[in-house]
Amino acid sequence: MSWTKVVAITGCDSGLGWAIAARAAREGLVTIAGMYNGSDTEAARALKNLCAHPYKLDVTDSKSVTEFQNYVKNVLQENPKYKLYAVVNNAGVMTVGNYEWQTPQMIENMINVNLLGAMRVVSSFLPELRKNGAINDFKPRIINVASHCGLQALPCFGPYSASKAGLLAWTRALHLEHFRDGLSVISFIPGGFIGSSNLTMNQVENGNKMLSHLTEEQKSIYEKRIRTLNKYLGQASNNTRYDSLSNEVIIETFVKALIDNKPKQVYKVEPWRYKFYYNLLKMPFPDIMYYWIIKKFLAFPDSE
Known part of the structure; x- marks a missing residue:
């Protein structure tokens, strides 16, 4: 049948x-x-x-x-x-x-x-x-x-x-x-x-919730990074x-x-970019090198 x-x-x-x-x-x-x-x-x-x-x-x-x-x-x-x-x-x-x-x-x-x-x-x-x-x-x-x-x-x-x-x-x-x-x-x-x-789509809203959730000590360390990241990611799905x-x-x-x-x-x-970076991350590098590779891969705006 x-x-x-x-x-x-x-x-x-x-x-x-x-x-x-x-x-x-x-x-x-x-x-x-x-x-x-x-x-x-x-x-x-x-x-x-x-x-x-x-x-x-x-x-x-x-x-x-x-x-x-x-x-x-x-x-x-x-x-x-x-x-x-x-x-x-x-x-x-x-x-x-x-x-x-x-x-x-x-x-x-x-x-x-x-x-x-x-x-x-x-x-x-x-x-x-x-x-x-x-x-x-x-x-x-x-x-x-x-x-x-x-x-x-x-x-x-x-x-x-x-x-x-x-x-x-x-x-x-x-x-x-x-x-x-x-x-x-x-x-x-x-x-x-x-x-x-x-x-x-909800990244900006969630970013605001993150800031409300943090203590004053945490905000003093992270607020600039959170706002920069959320502005960047919020634009990624604009008008999608x-x-x-x-x-x-x-x-x-x-x-x-x-x-x-x-x-x-x-x-x-x-994609070739994923293959390149993910193969790099399989190598026995120290943590600071891993972190640098990942920052290059993600390409998030730097606010540190």
Whole structure:
């Protein structure tokens, strides 16, 4: 029997999530797009025009995840030839700043969205995907969107790096638990695209919260650095549209992870700049040299 493949993707409001949902729909897959801002936005309407199914989803809320799961289940039940083929955990948040600057809420939110959110979603869909692994030549999969920060921790990205490193470790464990079921669990590492997403959209607001959170002693040391960094990062996502991501290398690499008949465990986009610096960071340099290399790589404005 020929099955119509259904893909559920989280974090589709903008950037990478919107781009891969749009591309999955164009590939002819029945695409269900989880959207934090709901289904009545310009981004959602654009996906509807591509015959995707936008649906409100907050991966930090178990009730919202269950409602999303039920929506997918209803789509499957109403169309007997549909089968759940892939779940893509793309929803992610990032706050940039030294660990000492960040509030407990910022730290917990990154772990809650980037790692625990993915776990909630997978827990909802895993039994169905595992069962579908027994279908001949169907080859279902889970794709977790990770980050180079999960491979190499960077200053100012501590909690974010921790969430993505945890995601990579869990993805590997999940793959080993289910490859014999015919279910692939894949890490997708897309490389940098901050200027084409809303990842830093709340950076200025969070920067102000950092300053309110600090003691006077901490402010005397860090305030200038925080204000300089937040001004720089705030400009990175100014006027970013939901469909701003147009990097074909990132999108085509994701498509391979989505449709390859024999998928790899990791799909990674590594521009030459990433490759150069990350290879340098593997060398046995003293800490001061590592710090200098990372400063050159990040290219943040210097206010020290």
